[in-house]
Amino acid sequence: xxxxxxxVLAIYxxxxxxxxxxxxxxxxxxxxxxxxxxxxxxIYEEMVNQGLDKKYRCYIILEDINTTxxxxxxxxxxxxxRYFYYFSIAGIWVSDSRFPMYIIKRPQCTYIQTWHGTxxxxxxxxxxxxxxxxxxxIKSYKRNFYxxxxxxxxLISQNDYSSKIFRQAFxxxxxxxxxxxxxxxxxFHDNNEDKIRRIKEMLGIDLDKKVILYAPTWRDNEFxxxxxxxxxxxxxFSLLMEQLKDDTVVIVKYHYLVMDQIDWTPYKGFIYxxxxxxxxxLLYLISDMLITDYSSVMFDYSIxxxxxxxxxxxxxEYKDTLRGFYFDFIEEAPGPIIKSTQNLIDAxxxxxxxxxxxxxxxxxxxxxxxxxxxASKKIVELITKSIADKIx
Numbered sequence: 001x002x003x004x005x006x007x008v009l010a011i012y013x014x015x016x017x018x019x020x021x022x023x024x025x026x027x028x029x030x031x032x033x034x035x036x037x038x039x040x041x042x043i044y045e046e047m048v049n050q051g052l053d054k055k056y057r058c059y060i061i062l063e064d065i066n067t068t069x070x071x072x073x074x075x076x077x078x079x080x081x082r083y084f085y086y087f088s089i090a091g092i093w094v095s096d097s098r099f100p101m102y103i104i105k106r107p108q109c110t111y112i113q114t115w116h117g118t119x120x121x122x123x124x125x126x127x128x129x130x131x132x133x134x135x136x137x138i139k140s141y142k143r144n145f146y147x148x149x150x151x152x153x154x155l156i157s158q159n160d161y162s163s164k165i166f167r168q169a170f171x172x173x174x175x176x177x178x179x180x181x182x183x184x185x186x187x188f189h190d191n192n193e194d195k196i197r198r199i200k201e202m203l204g205i206d207l208d209k210k211v212i213l214y215a216p217t218w219r220d221n222e223f224x225x226x227x228x229x230x231x232x233x234x235x236x237f238s239l240l241m242e243q244l245k246d247d248t249v250v251i252v253k254y255h256y257l258v259m260d261q262i263d264w265t266p267y268k269g270f271i272y273x274x275x276x277x278x279x280x281x282l283l284y285l286i287s288d289m290l291i292t293d294y295s296s297v298m299f300d301y302s303i304x305x306x307x308x309x310x311x312x313x314x315x316x317e318y319k320d321t322l323r324g325f326y327f328d329f330i331e332e333a334p335g336p337i338i339k340s341t342q343n344l345i346d347a348x349x350x351x352x353x354x355x356x357x358x359x360x361x362x363x364x365x366x367x368x369x370x371x372x373x374x375a376s377k378k379i380v381e382l383i384t385k386s387i388a389d390k391i392x
Contacts, residue, residue, distance in 0.1 A: 008081060008084060009084075009102055011081075011084070012084035012085075012087070012088060012102075012104070013104065015084070015085065015088035015089075016088045016104045016106055019088055019089050020089070021089055021090070021091050021106055021108040021109060022057070022089045022090065022091055023091030023092070023108075023386075023387050023390040023391055024055075024056045024057055024091065024387060024391075025056070025057045025059070025086060025089055025090040025091055025092070026056055026057065026058050026059070026090065026091070026092040026093075026094065026383065027059050027061060027076075027086060027087065027090045027092070027093050027094065027095075028040040028041075028043070028044050028058065028059070028060050028061065028073070028094045028095070029060075029061040029093075029094070029095045029096075029097070029099075030095075030096055030097075031096065031097055031116070031276065032078075032097050033061045033062050033063045033078040034063055034276050034277070035062075035067070035276050035277040035278075035279075036060060036062065036067050036069055036277070036279075037183075037277075037278070037279040037280070037281075038096050038114070038116060038183045038279070039094075039096045039114035039115075039116070039156065039181055039182045039183045040094050040095060040096055040114060041183070041279065042181075042182035042183045042185055042186070042375075042376045043094055043114070043182050043376050043379045043380060043383075044058060044060070044069075044071070044073065044094070045070060045071070045376070046182070046185075046376035046377055046379075046380045047071070047380055047383075048070050048071035048072075050380060052380065052384065053071035053072040053073055054071075054072050056387070057074075058071070058072065058073035058074070059073060059074050059075070059076050059086055059090075060073050060074070060075050060076065061076050061078055061083065062075050062076070062077065062078065063077070063078050064277070065077050067277070087103055087104070088104075088106075090109060091108065091109055091110065091386075091387065091390060092109070092110050092111075092112070092383055092386065092387065093105075093109060093110070093111040093112065094112045094114065094379075094383075095111075095112075095113060095114065096113075096114045096115060096116040097116060098145070098148045099148070099151075101144055101147070101148065105151035108390065110153050110154075110383075110386045110390075111151055111152050111153045111154070112152075112153065112154045112156070112379065112382070112383070113149075113152040113154065113155045113156070114156045114181070114182065114379075115155060115156060115157075115166070116296070117158075117295075117296025117297075117299065117300075118158045118159060118161070118162045118296050118299040118367055119162065119165055119169070119296065119326055120294050120296065120298075120325055120326060120327070120329060121217075121294055121318075121323035121324065121325060121326075122169070122323050122324045122325070122326060123165070123169040123170070124142065124145045124146075124149070124169045124170055125142050125145065125146060125168070125169050125170065125171055126165075126168065126169045126326075127141070127142070127323075127324075128324065145170070146170075146171055149170040149171060149172050150171075152170075152172065152174065153174055153175070154174065154175050154176075154177055154382070155170070155172055155174070155175070155176050155177065156176075156177045156179065156181065156182070156375070156379070157176050157177065157178045157179075157370070158178075158180055158181050158184075158299060158367065158368075158370060158371065159178070159180075159299075159366065159367050159368070159369055159370050160178060160369070160370075161327075161366060161367060162178075163176045163178050165326055177378070177379070177382075178370050179370055179374075179375045179378050179379075180368075180370040180371030180372055180374075180375045181300065181371065181375055182375040182376040182379060183279075183281055183300070184281070184300050184303055184371050184373075184375070185373045185374065185375055185376050186281045186282075186285070187281065187284060187285065187300070187303045187304060187371075187373075188303075188371075188372070188373030189373055190285055191285060191304065195285065196285055196286050199282050199285060199286050200286050203272065203286070204272075205249060205251075205272060205286065206249060209247055209248055209249050210247055210248045210249070210288050210289070211248075211249055211250075211251060211286055211287045211288050211289075212244075212248060212249070212250045212251070212287060212288065212289045212290075212291060212348065213250075213251045213253060213283050213284065213287035213289070213290050213291070213301075214233075214235075214250055214251065214252050214253065214291045214292075214311075215252075215253040215280065215283075215290065215291075215292050215295060215297045216233050216292060216293045216295060216311070217292075217293055217294050217295035217296075233311075233313075234313040234314065235311060235313075235341055235344070236341040237250075237267060237271065238266075238267075239341050239342065239345065240270075240341065240344075240345065241267055241270045241271070243345050244270075244345065244348065245269075245270045248270075248348075249269075249270055249271070249272060250270060250271050250272070251271075251272045251273075251274065251283055251286075251287060252264075252271055252272070252273040252274070253273075253274050253278070253280050253283055254273070254274070254275050254276055280297065281300075284297075284300065284301050284304060285304075287306070288306060288307070289306060289307040289308070289309065289348065289351070290306065290307070290308045290309070291308075291309045291310075291311050291344070291348075292308065292309075292310060292311070293310060293311055293312050293318075294312070294318060294323070294325075294329070298310075298333075298334075299367045299368070302334060302360070302363055302364055302367065302368060303364075303368050303371055305360070305364070307335060307351050307353060307356075308333075308334055308335040309335050309336055309338060309344065309347055309348065309351070310333050310335055310336065310337045310338065311338050311339075311344050312337050312338070312339060313339050313340070315337070315339065332359065332362070332363060333359070334356055334359045334360040334362075334363040334364075335351075335356050335359075335360075336351075336356075
């Protein structure tokens with residue numbers, strides 16, 4: 001298997017030198033190919049809306065090619081020969097995560113790095129140590145990250161705060177597009193009663209019950225292997241069910257790096273779970289409240305101006321050991337920070353928006369000022385202009 005991979009990589013390297021770049025070939029990848037979600041999905045679907053998926057040759061990179069996608073795009077299985085072939089000729093790359101180090105960026109290719117969230121926790125070159133699976137040396141981790149970031153031609157940012165951090169954390173010197181996130185456009189366009197009702201009906205969720213979305217991040221030091229992290233939230237779901245089931249349902253949304261398969265059968269009718277393959281944007285729309293921890297979902301969800309609670313049972317360890325924060329999380333969090341299940345239940349029942357209004361308004365002003373529902377169109381315009389300039 002190792003020899004075969006080496007042969008494929010050798011052929012790929014030759015192809016990048018021999019084959020001409022086709023500027024009308026566009027590659028999209030979300031979350032290392034593990035799903036069809038986020039910014040790349042939103043950008044591609046805007047191309048579909050404009051009929052551009054028929055004008056250009058669009059390809060979606062996926063681990064599971066049975067994934068349903070709209071439009072004329074073709075699906076490419078990750079790490080197969082066609083994957084390398086299209087990387088060797090594509091004129092546009094669109095991704096929200098880093099490509100492997102063996103992928104070669106040709107000078108004629110335009111790489112739009114959408115990234116995947118406004119950062120609370122420290123990133124890349126700003127880390128003091130690394131605890132992630134597959135990483136043991138902070139120096140090599142930083143070197144690889146730096147080299148990868150230098151291949152990006154454009155980087156999307158959600159706000160001025162992120163732009164400044166990305167400059168230093170990625171040592172990124174090229175153009176930052178501070179336009180908000182394409183994946184959040186739907187929060188502007190579909191935030192209405194009719195659309196929300198239809199999504200709930202599609203998912204089989206009781207229309208008369210309060211919906212709470214629980215969307216925690218992953219923990220660097222809790223993993224099975226490289227890129228495969230555990231779901232270990234320190235939350236007593238039985239207690240939640242016992243005290244909230246009469247008028248509430250809970251949606252559990254895993255981070256895309258989490259590989260656990262939890263048996264939720266005992267919580268049927270109370271907990272609805274969605275793995276890495278499901279786009280969280282629709283879950284934002286139907287939820288009345290978000291429970292998270294240190295995840296960047298807080299910045300996206302705050303666009304809806306709905307309650308956010310922070311269940312941070314491991315706050316000190318996460319802040320002081322695993323990652324570290326860019327801002328005073330305790331001071332700026334636009335909702336209560338809670339460390340036990342019972343206190344969380346009490347906070348859900350007693351939540352008073354007026355208590356957090358000042359913090360919430362400041363949070364929105366700082367982190368949501370660029371989101372306007374038009375980010376996808378702006379990136380599609382950039383793509384079409386880039387292709388036109390290269391062809392002409």
